[in-house]
């Protein structure tokens with residue numbers, strides 16, 4: 416069992432006035448620490464009966480006060496978000512002994528933002544987004560590869576547009592907690608809670 420001793424104390428006077436600035440600061444620290452996918456976050460959604468499901472997605476920036484990620488609008492998480500537009504996301508940066516937890520409501524981002532992001536993706540990822548129906552059962556890998564070949568033939572050397580069924584979501588935080596490991600399991604936890612137009616910062620027991 417490791418002792419978490421990397422970090423100096425995390426106090427209210429050390430953090431930014433809003434959780435977005437604080438998050439970007441810690442994300443940059445995770446990048447600098449050499450983490451392979453510092454933007455990987457566990458994203459929990461729940462179906463209409465409140466049964467949870469969880470998977471990793473990649474954080475793709477803060478836009479209009481939302482933490483954004485991109486996905487297929489027909490997959491399991493999208494179906495759950497359609498009936499229950501709320502989510503929780505967690506980052507764990509082991510090299511820094513830090514965790515961030517975000518909770519709030521979820522909406523789709525604008526088509527313009529999705530198109531801008533889609534245009535930056537590798538062509539292979541763009542073609543895959545046109546080919547795959549995320550979370551559906553498929554008979555075997557060969558069927559998927561045959562469909563990918565059809566997609567490649569359809570677009571030839573031309574540009575690959577944003578598929579109708581694909582785009583971003585934004586998680587609007589109601590709360591964001593910054594957790595930092597400390598010795599003796601006496602960890603630091605600071606949570607920002609939305610308070611009118613601003614944020615209230617509170618310390619939680621470890």
Ligand SMILES: Cc1cc2nc3c(=O)[nH]c(=O)nc-3n(C[C@H](O)[C@H](O)[C@H](O)COP(=O)(O)O)c2cc1C
Nearest residue numbers: 452455470471472473485486487490491492493550
């Ligand atoms: C490191 C990592 C990054 C991933 N990033 C994404 C992503 O940004 N968007 C996405 O739809 N799936 C991503 N996935 C795949 C998801 O974990 C998941 O398999 C997929 O979204 C289907 O989830 P669903 O069936 O619950 O909708 C990623 C997986 C890993 C391991």
